[in-house]
Amino acid sequence: MLKPDSNDPMKVRRTLAFLVSVYAFLALPNMMVLYHAFLATDVDLLKAILTYVGVLAAGPIGAYLYAAQKNGNKEK
Numbered sequence: 001m002l003k004p005d006s007n008d009p010m011k012v013r014r015t016l017a018f019l020v021s022v023y024a025f026l027a028l029p030n031m032m033v034l035y036h037a038f039l040a041t042d043v044d045l046l047k048a049i050l051t052y053v054g055v056l057a058a059g060p061i062g063a064y065l066y067a068a069q070k071n072g073n074k075e076k
Contacts, residue, residue, distance in 0.1 A: 010064070010067060010068065013060070013063060013064040013067055014064055016060045016064070017060050017061045017063075017064035017065075020057050020060045020061060021057065021061060023057075024053050024054060024056075024057035025057070028049075028050065028053055029050065032046045032049070032050060
């Protein structure tokens, strides 16, 4: 489990934002193509799932960007 680090207060948010972005923008679209190719899943259903996951992915990524801005960009 990720634990906060006193030397790096953004560690948990940065890691969560990275994992969510990898899943939402790299892994899931490729899985959708496989679902459509091998399982003949409806394209409209896949579009709805991608939209839903994209909206959910904006939460952790937005929280990280807000915290980075609020902390005065100490990460440089």
